Amino acid sequence: MALKQITRVNIAEKVFEQLRDQILQGTWKEGEKLPSEQELTETLGVSRSSVRQAIRTLADYGMVETRNGTGTYVKRQISGNYMLNIVPIGDLQFEDIVEVLDFLCLIEDSVAAMAVQRCTQEELAELQAIHKRLIAAKDQNDLEALTNVDVEFHSKIAMITQNSLVVQTYALLLEFLQPVMHRTYVTLGAEEGIPYHERLIQAFCAHDAVSAKNVMGAHAQNRRDKFLALQERIEP
Template sequence: MQPIKRESVADLVYEQILEQIVKGEWAPGTKIPSENELSRMLGVSRISIREAFQRLVSLGILETRQGDGTYVKEFSPGMYMNSLIPLLVLDPVDLKEVMEYRRIIEIETSGLAAERATQEDIDELQEIYARMQAATNDVAAFAAEDLNFHLAMAKASKNSLIIKVNQVVKNILSVSMSDIVSSLGTEAGLYYHKRLIDAVIQRDRELAKELMAEHIEGTILSLQERYRS
């Protein structure tokens, strides 16, 4: 964590505390530094620290124990639907469940995208793919663009509920995706994403669905092998 120079900084304090939690520096159940300690660490007033604490407590991320201090709360599955919270790195069981959800929903989403995508949607998919190609040696950048691609497919479906839920899924996977790419590589993602773009351009609903099914199923099988070893 880095000292913050500006005076009105409650939001920045909030972001730095949340970043420590997301990165796993402060795991669930961890007692975090006190207001006084964080005030010294960040170079800000206790008022800013207190405001950030209150916000995190209201979101269910932190809990204050009377006479003891402030702790990172244990995360429950229900919190996954709160898009305000970029969730912690998922354990293998949770990640498998998210991928199973994607297998169910994103196959049909791809079919809708093939039917409904505008030229602007296609341009966005191609731009994201180009950035993925340029990021094959940068795991974090590639992972971020991979998630952007799937969100862009959801946007091309023109279904507002699919878009909103996909944004939540993106938040859930935002921390774990780099680890997935690091383990599984970039080749499959590039292969399937290019073919998905082609299917959308061709307005081939069934091909788009088949490709997404293969893509997600392959990822699930690879992850199962990884956690079995």
């Protein structure tokens, strides 16, 4: 059996996921102050730098705001119950996944166009860096890392829009789609999806919102079509 390179666990990402889930579930409500960095460090058993990075990510997602001298507070969120009704947690059925993919087909192209119009040079550099890591994971045939970076790529595009509704919706939908994306890579190979990302990067570099919209629309439709094709293989 061939040995596979071990994927390093990103502690800050795990901290972010726990904090995000607490906010979405209503444990910490709008306007409520999060526990201090020291409290989170002790409770979670992680370094303070990991906690700080997780909080920065929450802020990027528009979920919290840090006020100088007072701490970090929860911002207005999409209703947790509302979102859970859109995407059932814990037991996604075939029909649920198709609905999510259909929804992304409706919005992803417009999200990409908005992101191109609002993208700064710094954000473009960050998006390009994520794409380079995507290529590296593909070259190593590390499908787990490839899936994670793929999700990060689309999440970054959502964050570039500076629209908290878009960011929070993507955060939830992409989490549920991650297993589907991984299965697609396992079945169809590491090259799947890469050409679309490369064309998206080109559109961002050219500040071409129309091209970005067309490429992302084709990408979303291709993702849906490939999922249906894979399902037919499993259940002929």
